[in-house]
Amino acid sequence: MAAVEPGLRVVGATNTGSGFDDVLAIERTLTPQVVIALCGPLGTPLHEVAQSFKDLLLSTDYGYEHVEIIRLSEEIRSRVGMASNSSIKELIEAGNDLRREHGNEVLAKLAVRKISVARAAEQVKAAAAKKAQHPDLFNEEGDDDLVPNVTLKWCHIIDSVKHVDELRLLRSIYGEMLYVVGVYSPIEMRIARLEGVLKNEKIHELIDRDSGEEMDHGQRVEDTFPQSDFFLRVEKTTDSHRLSRVKRFLDLMLGTVIATPTVNERAMYAAFSAARNSACLSRQVGAAITSEDGELISTGWNDVPKAFGGLYQTEGDGLNSDEDRRCWNMGGGVCSNDQEKKAISNYIVDKLIESEIIPLEKKMRLCQLLGGKLNLKV
Structure with missing residues (x-):
């Protein structure tokens, strides 16, 4: 599973003409409530996964009182006045235009504003209810500043994040209350799904474009997806398969049951841990080999070879790196x-x-x- 630095902060998130102030947004949206952001390549059943999250959270198993799905594609259509039957190509280009004009994080800003408005409305309702129950707490004019804390269990699901700057802004605002879920389906399943809904569109070209466009303001799922906190593999089309995968994530996230790691998760943990052994500035990649039963056989990682054999590693107290001739320790770390x-x-x-x-x-x-x-x- 991917690890992301908890202190990640937004880069370049200034007011770029979108009519939304970042600092004010952060002040108004710090919240103990849950925000789930989905990210996945074109053809992945993101809408269905979002609906599965909503259905389960509203069930008696989890008892959430308000769950709202924010579809960023609808925000694009609303912002530029696009028809609901517009093509995926037109939608991608409209999103790119918005990023170029208002900044790469503009769609995340729209989602944050929508969450903020919903919370503000709930605050007003809560204040009115408290005033009706306890009029003695308010003065004759009515003190609107005496707003009680909202204790409702709320969740907003953002469907879906396509650019790393969108993700940075969301993390800077919601911190540990944000859960980023990377949803993945095999390419064959994605193509078959797109063929069933798209007419007269070049599917492979759209998939490549969605993955990573060359311009900075283009869709960059290829860069965004690996930074997810949790990866949800949907490899079957049945509702039961999808619901079981989503439910396991919710159980882990909310701590409702004790869920131990799967064989694949243990192997990925070992591979990620092995990658930390590398100080290569080009790439830090780990690998793990297991038996069919999940028994760990070996681990390895990308690095440069050490003179006279083997690999560099920290020895003793780790304070002496004079003999380490890797890039990070030579020429200023280039x-x-x-x-x-x-x-x-x-x-x-x-x-x-x-x-x-x-x-x-x-x-x-x-x-x-x-x-x-x-x-x-x-």
Whole structure:
């Protein structure tokens, strides 16, 4: 399972003309109530998963009194005045236009505002109820500031997050009250599902576009999905399969039952733990090999080889790293892989300009596009 730094804060979330103030939003939306954000590639049954969350939370097993699904696709349609039968391609382009005009986190801002308005309305209702029951607590003019704390069990489900900046804003506001669920289905199931609902649209092209567009304001599910807190694999089309997977997550999240890790979860935990052994600035990836019964056989991780054999590892008290000649300990901590990729991308751009295929004034833009595709900071 993915781990995300608990202190993650939003980057670049300023008021970019969307009519929504970030600081005020944070002040008004700090809440003990639960927010669930879903993220998944195109073709995944996100709407059905969201409805499963809602149905279960409202059941007697969990006893939530208010559960609302916020579909960001509907927020896009409402914002730009799109018809309900607009194509996925049109919807993607409209979302991209909103991000370009108002900032990459604009859709998350709209969701936060909707949650804030709902909570404000509930505060007014709660104040009115308290005033009716205890009029002696209020002065003759009526003190609207004496608003009781809302104790209702509420949950808002955001369907769905498509950009990492949206996720950053949500985490900066809701902190530990936010649960990000990455929903995944096998590609064959996703294609079959899309073929059943889409007409005259290039499915594979849409899937690639949804995964990760080259422009910064485009959809970036490829970058956002791995930062989920929990991964929900939906590999069957039956309601019972989907409900059982969602229920297990809710039991873990709310602590309603004792649920021990599955074989796959134990293996992923071992792999993630192994990745922490690496200090490679290019990528930190761990792997675990288990038997069919889940017995751990071996673990490994990406790193550079150590001179004369083996891998680098912390020894003794961990205070002496003089002999560690990996990138992080040499030359100020610059990744040699990134340096090489940057040199290659700059060479390509220079050759394109030299051949007059692109004008000189577009050099910076092309470098940014190549750098984003290669995960470089240029």
